[in-house]
Amino acid sequence: MAQRTLSILVLHGPNLNLLGQREPGIYGSLSLNEINRLLEEQARDLAVNIDFFQSNHEGFLVDKIHDSWGKHQGILINPGAYTHTSVALRDAIAGVNIPTVEVHLSNVYRREEFRHHSYIAPVAVGQISGFGAQSYILGLQALVYHLKS
Structure with missing residues (x-):
């Protein structure tokens, strides 16, 4: 197996702990733990390390981003409503x-107007939305590709 040299922090914002029960017609039926397991499998395939953190509190997410400096080479974030x-x-x-990639389960541009603006997008490498849990997988793949190129 290839040596894992890259480390990615996956941040899940507010209400994502309710995945699987919260509005499954919009956010899908997978729980956050199930999404994390899919990401762990993908991280193994990509030969990268991955750490997860979820919080409903903005300051905790900010602290985790600050703490990632010197520990992680990339951030994959679903900021939820904080977007x-x-x-x-x-x-x-x-x-x-x-380098940060922003992901969303739903296509935010097909939803309410207030969801069309992201404060994160201008400081992110890219944004992926609308593919359900696959948005996370695509985001991780894109982030690793970006880091390795």
Whole structure:
């Protein structure tokens, strides 16, 4: 097996702990633990290390981003509702300057108008939305590709 040299932090924002029970018609039927297991499998295939963190509290997410400096080479984030409201998350990502990919389970551009704006997108390498749990897998693949190229 290839040596795992890259480390990726996966951040899940508010209400994602309710996946599988919260509005499954929008967010799908997989739980957060099931999504994390899929990501672990993909990380093994990509030969990267992966750490997970979920919080419903903006400051905890900001602290985790700050703590990632020097530990992780990339961040995969689903900021949840903080996508549309959090200058603090945006500034934390910009501050640590770690390549970040933003992901969303639903296609935010097919939803309410307020969801069309992301504070994270301008400081992210890219954004993937609308593919359910596969958005996370595609995001991880894209982030690793970016880091290795």
